[in-house]
Each structure stands twice: as structure tokens, then as C-alpha cells.
Amino acid sequence: MASQPPALDGFHFIRLLGSGGFSDVFLYEQQLPKRSVAVKVLLTDGVDESARARFVAEANVMARLSAHPYIVTIFHAGVAGDDRPFLVMEYCSGPSLADRLKRERIGVEDALRTGVRLSSAVATAHAAGILHRDIKPANVLTNALGWPALTDFGIASALEELPVHTTTLSELRSSPSDTATSGSRSVGLSVPWSPPEMFSDDPDPDVRSDIFSLAATVHTLLAGRTPFEVPGRSNGTLDLMGRIERGMITPLDRPDVPASLTAVLRRGMATRREDRYQTAVDFARALQRVELELGLAPTSIDVPNLSLGDARPGPSADGGEQETRARSVATIRAQPAAPKPADPPPAAEPAASAPAHAEPEATRVRGVVPITPQPSARTGPRDEKPAAESVEEHTVLRSRPSADAAEGTGESAEDAATAPHDPRRRLLAWIGAGAAAVVVLAVVAAVVVNLVAPPAASTGPGARPGDGGSIAVTVVPPPVLVSAVRAPDGASATFTWKTADAQKDDQFTWQQEGTTNGPSVTADRTVTLTNLTPGVPVCIDVATVRAGRTSEQLKACAP
Structure with a gap:
């Protein structure tokens, strides 16, 4: 149950906006200047001095960041007559991102724009030496202009104060909930959007921890659920933690999400911090490149005048060069070619077959020759194509070496050609010719199907091309x-x-x-x-x- 709103000079109480574990938020009308404001009031029952200190720290943090267009502005802080500390903040009249997810499906363009703007806010906090440490849809409000506004810096910490203490794995096991807290020196975390390093007994978050939560938030906007939640299965706190630690991101089931965006989000949520984007600006630039790919105007990155090396935890795994690389990939054979028969008879060679020395090329239909039905050898599991590579796939139908018409009889071609023309042999020859004709028609039909219906593209993790053939990968050459x-x-x-x-x-x-x-x-x-x-x-x-x-x-x- 919410507490009673405090009496504040110059402010008129309107209604309750929301309640949390340590504070309530009320809507007031400020008399001068006249405007609606949100007043966050710390609860006094069961709140110790450390909670009071965090509340004061939040006021100081938000005051340092209030000038940013995508961070909730703080106007005033004080202590009410009943000894409760309070913050007077910008009133964001729109819904939070968490509320929007319950009402609507968020488009790719909107998610990209929101991601870049939130990256700007996070980069600004990092430049000021502050980690947010609780980025999630519920902590992103919408202001009167329709812009996202990052709020709730209640568990933020200064970079120079790291490492910090947070809820440990053992504590979560004893109190499994999506948002958990622990002792007086500990602070809470929201498990579905938290990076794996926060689950250790001695966590040491850095700017890349916020980037994980930022990418997880954008993923949530597109998926309509948290990144590690699996529909139809158990999604408790311990289930989510196990998937986060193993990097088991649930695929985005949206055909309008390009593979490049999926790759950006997966890199942002990489299990190893060294594999993530090293700064929030790097992440924002990767989202901008997706916007350009989709023909959209890139959303501006609004951060103070600072070197992009600020708040960078260390050299990235790729030597500090720009992110989101498309690796050069050669043509990959989906399965090994069938062994060529030794010394095939000249008569079995088709007139339209390709030269033996011809190089394999993408989207080419080779000559088709009669073959007898044989069990196909299946290859082992194929390597999964990296999600960061946005490529076109072309199925190449390759001809298999012809089998001798007499193969099924146990005789060689020479024996079949020189054998006496008795009725049984003529009957077997007609049967073999009929079977070969059926096979030729089946192969020709398969060629037509492959030409008319190109392979469907798949962007989810684990997506593999169809059996057989080869995959030709088109990579744009870099400057x-x-x-x-x-x-x-x-x-x-x-x-x-x-x-x-x-x-x-x-x-x-x-x-x-x-x-x-x-x-x-x-x-x-x-x-x-x-x-x-x-x-x-x-x-x-x-x-x-x-x-x-x-x-x-x-x-x-x-x-």
C-alpha cells in the first residue's frame, strides 16, 4: 500500500503515479513556475541509513545528468516536514517502455531510434563516471515530446568506486525473483536484463555491463519478451540466469528484423565482456549502420564533447577498430561431392556436361546425367554461419557422376555391351532404361523447382541452408x-x-x-x-x- 503524500510548500498533490520497494512516486502540480512534476518520496518504514544514502546519491547523480534530453530531469531535492527525503523530477506523461510492450508491437525503426537515444544517455552517464546498472524497459519513460527518458539511478555507482557489491547467486537461490536485493551493502538487480558477471559472488561491473542491459532492452522491444525467456518453458530466475551465463538468446521471431540487427544485439549481449561493444557510442554507431542499411536517416548520438575513448574499459578484442565487421567468406560446400567413378565409359558422358576443370560458381545449373537411385550419404552437422554476416545465399545444383547402366546387374559395362542379345537381357535393358528415364524426369523437376523457388532466407540463430549444393556468399568489398x-x-x-x-x-x-x-x-x-x-x-x-x-x-x- 502506498504511503501518504507529503505536504510540500508550493506544490499541490494530484495523484499517485507508482510504488516501489523503497519509494513512492506522486504527481504534483508546481505553483511557480506552473507545471506538472513527479515527486519521488523515500519510504521511512524499514529503510536504513544506507538506503537514505543511496537516495541522496541518486539525487546527486541525476542532477549531474539532468541536462541530457533522454535522461529524466531533476528540479529539486529536499526533506519533507515528516522527515522523508524527496526528489522533484520531470513528469513524463507517456508510458514506460514496459507499459508500451503490453499495448503494442514496436516497429524496427522505433526500436532502432530508441536504442540510439538510450545509448546517448548511457554514454553521457559513463562520461560522467557513472554506471546505471539497472537498464530495463520499466526504467525508460516517455516524456511529453515522445522521447525516451532514462530514470531510476537508485542503484547507480561511480566508476571509481568499483567493484560494487550486489545480489549474489547464493542469495538469489534462496530468494528467486526477477528483481532481487540483499544485505545493507548490496543493491538490487533485474535478472532478465543483467549480464552474467553480475551473478558472481564478487561482481565487478563496468561500462560493458550497461551495454549488455542496453542491448537486452532493445531486444525486448522487438521480441515483446526478455531475451532469455523461452515461451512454453519454465522462465524462473534460476532458469534465466543459466541461459544468460550460457548465452542462450531466444531467437527473434520477426521477419522484418534484418540479420544485421540480430547480429548487433547478439554482440551486445555476448557472454564475455571482451566480445561486446566496448562503449555505448560503439553500440549506437552499430545501430546507426543498421538504420542506413534499411534506408532510414541515422538517429543522432547526443553526448557531451568528449573523446570516444572515455570510459572505455580496455582495448577491444579486434584491436580497437570499428565494430560490426562482415567477415570475408569463401564459397562453402554444404556436403562433399560424390566420388567420381574410376574410368567411366566414354559412352556415358553427357554432351552438355561441364568440363572437368571448370571452377564451381554460384547459381549455376550444371548438366544432368542419368543416375540410378542410390542411398544418399549424409554429412555431419554443418557449422553454423556467424550471425554477424549479412549475406545472400544461392543454392547451386551440382550434377552427380553417372552410374553405369549395368551397375545393378553385377556386370561391367563391357560385359553388358558384348553379351548375347537374348530376350532376358533385352527385358532387363528396357527395364533399366525406363528406370533411368524416371530418374532424369525427377532430376529435371528438382532443377525447375530450385530455379522457380529460391531458398528462403533465415535470420535466426542456428539457421542453415537446405541440404545439398553449396552456399555462395556475397560480401561487399571494403574501401x-x-x-x-x-x-x-x-x-x-x-x-x-x-x-x-x-x-x-x-x-x-x-x-x-x-x-x-x-x-x-x-x-x-x-x-x-x-x-x-x-x-x-x-x-x-x-x-x-x-x-x-x-x-x-x-x-x-x-x-
Whole structure:
């Protein structure tokens, strides 16, 4: 049951907005200036001094971040006449993301835009030396402009104060709930959106822990459920923790979600911190690239003027280069080719068969020759294609070596050709010819089906192409640096690049590192940066955009 709203000078109580374990939130009307405000009041019953200290710390944290457009603004803090501390905050009249999920299906464009904006808020907190540590849909409100507003910094901690103490695995086992708390020095965590490092007895979260929760929140917006929740199965706290620790993300069952976005979210929720994006800005840029891929205008990243190296926990696994790479993949044979018969008779060679030395190519129908039905050898489990690679798949139908018409009789071709023409042999020959004709018709029908109905693309984890054939992977070639020249006065720099197999419609996205400007798109293969600080190196990230696909990035620097 909610507590009684305190009497506050200059504020008129309207109604209760919500209740939590340590505080209640009320809607008041401020008299001067006249506006609606949300007042968060700390409960006094059962609240110790550490809870009071955290409440004060939350006020100080939010005050440091209040200028950000996607963080709830705090106007005032004080102690009411009944000795209860309170915060006067911006009133966000819209629903929280958790409430929106109950009412509607959130589109991909909306989820991307929200993800970039929340990344801006999280990056700003990290630049101020603050971890949020409880990012989830319920803690993202919607303000009067329809923008997301991150709130509830009640368990936030300063980076210099790490490591922090939180709920341990043993404590969760004794009190399994999605949101759990422990002793006086411990703070709560929301398990469905928490990274695995928070479940240890001595957790040491860093900025990448917030990135995990951020990616999990965006995934929740698209899936309508938490990332590790499996419909129709037990989804208790311990079940979720086990899946989080094993990285068992439930696939997104939405055909409108591109594979590139699925890859970005999976990397953001990687089990090992070294495999995640190393900063919130890196994560935001990856979401921007998906926006560009979908033909959307990139959402701006709103962070203070800071070096993007700030709050970076350490060098990334890829050496610090830009994220979301599409690896170069060669043609992969889905199964080994059938062994070629030794010394096939010349008469069995089809007129339209491909030369023996011809190289395998994608989307090519080879000559088909008669074969007798034989059990097909199944290959073992195939490697799963990395989710980060957004590629086109082409099924290649390959001909199998012809089997000798006399193979089923136990005789060689030579014996069959020279045998006496008795009625039984003629009957067997007609039967064999009829069976071969049936097989030819079946193979031709399979060719037509493959040509008319191309293989369906699958974006979920574990998706595999159909049996047989090969997979041809199309990868857009990345730019290659030609030159990076700094002007003599150091105030400008010109970068020039080229691409392999350049095409007329090629475009390029480029972005200057160390700035918050969104990616720019150009058809030129050169760009000049101006108003630079002499003596300070400048770098840009360039990627090729071809037929709606984006290559891996080139990082070019001018000293």
C-alpha cells in the first residue's frame, strides 16, 4: 500500500503515479513556475541509513545528468516536514517502455531510434563516471515530446568506486525473483536484463555491463519478451540466469528484423565482456549502420564533447577498430561431392556436361546425367554461419557422376555391351532404361523447382541452408586507403580511398572519430575535414554501401 503524500510548500498533490520497494512516486502540480512534476518520496518504514544514502546519491547523480534530453530531469531535492527525503523530477506523461510492450508491437525503426537515444544517455552517464546498472524497459519513460527518458539511478555507482557489491547467486537461490536485493551493502538487480558477471559472488561491473542491459532492452522491444525467456518453458530466475551465463538468446521471431540487427544485439549481449561493444557510442554507431542499411536517416548520438575513448574499459578484442565487421567468406560446400567413378565409359558422358576443370560458381545449373537411385550419404552437422554476416545465399545444383547402366546387374559395362542379345537381357535393358528415364524426369523437376523457388532466407540463430549444393556468399568489398594527407597548417586533412571491383552505383558512409555527428553518405571517393586542431591526429571510418549492403569498415588516420 502506498504511503501518504507529503505536504510540500508550493506544490499541490494530484495523484499517485507508482510504488516501489523503497519509494513512492506522486504527481504534483508546481505553483511557480506552473507545471506538472513527479515527486519521488523515500519510504521511512524499514529503510536504513544506507538506503537514505543511496537516495541522496541518486539525487546527486541525476542532477549531474539532468541536462541530457533522454535522461529524466531533476528540479529539486529536499526533506519533507515528516522527515522523508524527496526528489522533484520531470513528469513524463507517456508510458514506460514496459507499459508500451503490453499495448503494442514496436516497429524496427522505433526500436532502432530508441536504442540510439538510450545509448546517448548511457554514454553521457559513463562520461560522467557513472554506471546505471539497472537498464530495463520499466526504467525508460516517455516524456511529453515522445522521447525516451532514462530514470531510476537508485542503484547507480561511480566508476571509481568499483567493484560494487550486489545480489549474489547464493542469495538469489534462496530468494528467486526477477528483481532481487540483499544485505545493507548490496543493491538490487533485474535478472532478465543483467549480464552474467553480475551473478558472481564478487561482481565487478563496468561500462560493458550497461551495454549488455542496453542491448537486452532493445531486444525486448522487438521480441515483446526478455531475451532469455523461452515461451512454453519454465522462465524462473534460476532458469534465466543459466541461459544468460550460457548465452542462450531466444531467437527473434520477426521477419522484418534484418540479420544485421540480430547480429548487433547478439554482440551486445555476448557472454564475455571482451566480445561486446566496448562503449555505448560503439553500440549506437552499430545501430546507426543498421538504420542506413534499411534506408532510414541515422538517429543522432547526443553526448557531451568528449573523446570516444572515455570510459572505455580496455582495448577491444579486434584491436580497437570499428565494430560490426562482415567477415570475408569463401564459397562453402554444404556436403562433399560424390566420388567420381574410376574410368567411366566414354559412352556415358553427357554432351552438355561441364568440363572437368571448370571452377564451381554460384547459381549455376550444371548438366544432368542419368543416375540410378542410390542411398544418399549424409554429412555431419554443418557449422553454423556467424550471425554477424549479412549475406545472400544461392543454392547451386551440382550434377552427380553417372552410374553405369549395368551397375545393378553385377556386370561391367563391357560385359553388358558384348553379351548375347537374348530376350532376358533385352527385358532387363528396357527395364533399366525406363528406370533411368524416371530418374532424369525427377532430376529435371528438382532443377525447375530450385530455379522457380529460391531458398528462403533465415535470420535466426542456428539457421542453415537446405541440404545439398553449396552456399555462395556475397560480401561487399571494403574501401582501401589510397592516401591520408594533412595540410601544412594542420587545420585540414584529405582522405582518398578506392574499392575493388568498383561499381557505378557504389556509395560510401564515413564518420569522423571523436565526434558525435552521424555518418555521412557520399558517392565520392575522397573527403576533406576542416577546422582541425593542429598536432592532434584525426581518423575517419569508411564503409562501402552496395545494393543495400554495407562492407566492413576502413579506419584511416592522418597524423
